[in-house]
Amino acid sequence: MFNRLCIIGVGLIGGSIARAARQQGLCNNIVGYGRKLDEQNLKTAKSLGVIDDYTLELDKAVQDVDCVVIATPVASIESIFTQLKPLWSNDAIYTDVGSTKGSVIAAAQKVFGVVPDNLVPAHPIAGAENSGVTASVDDLFLNKRLIITPADNASPEAVQKIQVFWERLGSLVSVMDVQHHDSVLAATSHLPHILAFALVDMLGHKDEQSEIFQYAAGGFKDFTRIASSDPTMWKDICAANKDEIIPLIEQLKGELDKIQRLLETNDSQQLFETFTYAKNARQRFLDQFYNN
Structure with a gap:
């Protein structure tokens, strides 16, 4: 070729x-x-x-x-x-x-x-x-x-x-x-990497960090796997696509604020419905793209 x-x-x-x-x-x-x-x-x-x-x-x-x-x-x-x-x-x-x-x-x-x-x-x-x-x-x-x-x-x-x-x-x-690509990848790749980096950064700075990581289960390892990615590469990617990423961070803040309010008001039913929708949405994704 x-x-x-x-x-x-x-x-x-x-x-x-x-x-x-x-x-x-x-x-x-x-x-x-x-x-x-x-x-x-x-x-x-x-x-x-x-x-x-x-x-x-x-x-x-x-x-x-x-x-x-x-x-x-x-x-x-x-x-x-x-x-x-x-x-x-x-x-x-x-x-x-x-x-x-x-x-x-x-x-x-x-x-x-x-x-x-x-x-x-x-x-x-x-x-x-x-x-x-x-x-x-x-x-x-x-x-x-x-x-x-x-x-x-x-x-x-x-x-x-x-x-x-x-x-x-x-x-x-x-x-x-081009723009569609950057929008899609901001949501499916760039934002998840930011979340993993941010979570590990937050927990790593806690005084009790050794105990937190000592008792971390497999879910923590799975969720934070991508925080082991090259920091220089991901710094550059996020900077290059910040116009697509920043609005997604704002949306995520809103979602976290919603969950915080549900916890503060003891609205377990709405919390259950939120988690259930997310679980079903992920299953639809798996069925469509991975289980064929």
């Missing part, structure tokens, strides 16, 4: 893309690129066979490539575009894996003046708490959703090729408007 694939940022996602692409025979050669401080991770990626080679020089990394995958934190996208601008090739396809897409489109417009028609933003809804190439696996995207958010001027051929690429990596691909 591609002769030479360049991965900018060979971490969990970038490394997993490389592993899956190699396993599925989607490219002949994979080169990794990163900064000097990433060199040990790149050496590890090469020694593990995740990539064929690596370089710390971007011009060498993108030389004669067919596809460039930007798998760096969303806050770095504008800088990456700036570095790529003089090296940009009309013969290659460029894509990314950022969790926010409006910020990617805005960065492209700022750097290039217009979104290049061979740039196809994408977001694999897959991940893990651990980071780095050692956490990468070849089946990370298997049966996981992948959202493509092409600009209006995107090349249909480029969009089609990226869609097929992700489908062959095992993803369930959807095409979505």
